[in-house]
Amino acid sequence: MPAPRSRPHNPHGRAGARRDSQELSREEHKELTRQALLRSALRLLSRNSFDSISLREVTREAGITPTAFYRHFDDMEELGLVLVEESFGSLRGMLREARSNPDIFNDVIRRSVEVLVAHVRSHEAHMRFIARERHGGVRRIRRAIAREVDLVTTELALDLAVFPVVGKWGIEDRRLLADLIVELMVGVAADMVDAEPGEHAAVAQRSERQLRLIMVGAANWRAGYLGRDRQ
Amino acid sequence: MPAPRSRPHNPHGRAGARRDSQELSREEHKELTRQALLRSALRLLSRNSFDSISLREVTREAGITPTAFYRHFDDMEELGLVLVEESFGSLRGMLREARSNPDIFNDVIRRSVEVLVAHVRSHEAHMRFIARERHGGVRRIRRAIAREVDLVTTELALDLAVFPVVGKWGIEDRRLLADLIVELMVGVAADMVDAEPGEHAAVAQRSERQLRLIMVGAANWRAGYLGRDRQ
DNA sequence: CGTTTGAGTTAACATATGTGTACTGTGCCA
DNA sequence: TGGCACAGTACACATATGTTAACTCAAACG
Known part of the structure; x- marks a missing residue:
């Protein structure tokens, strides 16, 4: 018995990580x-x-x-669902905030991208998790992520109402646009967590330009959903 | 011993699945x-x-x-890499073909989407695999998929040269656009394999409209990469 | 201050995994 | 026709997993 059972409990083994059981309820x-x-x-x-x-x-x-x-959890799946919640927790509010103050619509784009980039930087692990499990192997987690992404899209579609041209579109068409934008942003987040930190700026700039291109398309869109483009 | 070891070899247990060892080299x-x-x-x-x-x-x-x-394989990973190859095998050629015959540029969009949708339908399992592992947990497979997607993007960027307005852009900007389009298409494929077969048509129509919107944006894009949109 | 509660422990289980070694028996070629 | 190559088999191994059951012992409560 080299190490006698003299440590027969030792709670908070490493879990606490801060201090020992002292002064913690x-x-x-x-x-x-x-x-x-x-x-x-x-x-x-x-x-x-x-x-x-x-x-x-x-x-x-x-x-x-x-x-x-x-x-703490019934299941690994339950833990996973908590991670999904956590991942979208702050993001949604921050994005909405970035879209408010519609002083100069142009800047809304840059600000939205900035918020996303900042969020990816500060919640890298969470965003990698989302990118990885969005189409991943666990059904309930996929669903949960889809629901969250859907919420973001719906909110964006509503907020798009205040934009000059787009604001006159029907909600259906605005959702189409919102969907496109959100898809792009999720893609950006996914690219970013896979990229070296040094490439973050480049990815951000690229996606900002792409977002801008989409907005140009929206501004010149006409004749409703079946409109032919005027190549 | 209810089932005596009387079946001591039985090759092609189910693997052959067609016929027994007869007439197969x-x-x-x-x-x-x-x-x-x-x-x-x-x-x-x-x-x-x-x-x-x-x-x-x-x-x-x-x-x-x-x-x-x-x-047959050294490794599960090796099998995975073969699956990646298989997945992109026919797709690339079909997409390029859909883009050739630039008679009416408008139709190129619809045809590209059609090709993608057809491919997703006929290679559903492969495409689900790609969608799932594109940001999945195995590094080498992620890399392999990224390389394939990159090839598709590069080819598209080159082919975009024949389009009326876009053709005058620099290759950099065309790549930006190609990247946007490919990202959208990958997203579409991912959505489609998760959707019910009945929803395929709706997903396809939505993505076609989104693609069209992007093309409108491209047609009205000006002043190079830093151009301000004319909201 | 004694009791209860509950976060954490140890021990054990049935089952699953990747891979090594030694085998078998048939298709193919000399 | 005899022998070899080799796709596939059987057996064994060390190791990993999820989960149950019975425990310990300090903090919280009456």
Whole structure:
């Protein structure tokens, strides 16, 4: 018995990571290891896809026993759904904010891209997770992400009403445009998390120009949804 | 011993799937089980992501023993890379063809979308695989897909030279546009494999309109890459 | 201050995985 | 026709997984 069972409990093994049990209430502690689990999952998810990482890996990374996992989540899937929520938590509000103050419509584009870029930078792991699982292997997670993306699209479609030309379109057509824009932005986020940090600026600039091109198309769009373009 | 070991070899268990060993040469047979492995993998990949399916699952589905796998591929990864090749095999040629005959430029759009939709329909499993693994968990596969997408983009950028307005742009700007278009198309394919077959037409129509909007933007684009849109 | 609660532990289970080694038996070629 | 190549098999291995059951022991509560 080289290491006698003299450490028969040691709670908050690494989970707390800040300080020991001192001056932390019981539920504060629980919340802390819950966060540790989420962050551990996120770290593993930057290398592997969701349905290939195991419950045991996550707990190992978080510094707790496999069985303790069940104190926090029923399932790995449940943890994944929380990650989806987290990922879209702040983004939606920030994007809407970037679109308000419609002083100069031109700048709305640049600001939206800036917000997205900033969000990708500060929530890189989350966004990589979203990009990876958007069409990934776990049905419920795919659905959850689709729902969130849909919300963003719907909001954008509504906000587009204040734009000069587009504002006169029907909601259907504005949704079409919103869909195009959101799709582009998701693509940008996906490209960015795969790119080197040094390339972020280039990706951002490219997508800004593409967004601008779309807006030119919108400004010159006519004759409704079946309008022929005037090549 | 209810089932005595009286079946001590039985090659082509299910792999052949057509007929028994009769009238099939040795290497024809090998090719057949190779195909069986690829198709089995593809079937599993419609439900799970690549790095979560196991070698054993694939062989089980194909009707051979796990160890026989190594007669065909070194690795699951190698099998994955073959799937990437297969997925882009016919698509690229068909797309280029759809863009040739630039009689009426307007129709090029509709025809391109048609080709894509047809390809998605006839290669649904492959396209789902691509959509799923484009940002998926396995590095080398991601890279391989990126390379293929890049080729498609480059080809499109070149072909855009024959269009009336866009043709006068520099290659850089044409690549920007090509990139936008390809990104949209990949998104369409991804949406389509997730959608019910009944919705295919709607998705196709939506994307065609979006593509048209982009072309309107291109037609009215001016003052180079920093041009301000004329809202 | 004694009791209860519950986050975390250890131990054990049935089952799954990738891969090595040794085999078998048939299609093919000399 | 005899022998070899080799696609496929059987068996074994170390290791990994999800989950159950019974526990410990400190914080929170009466």
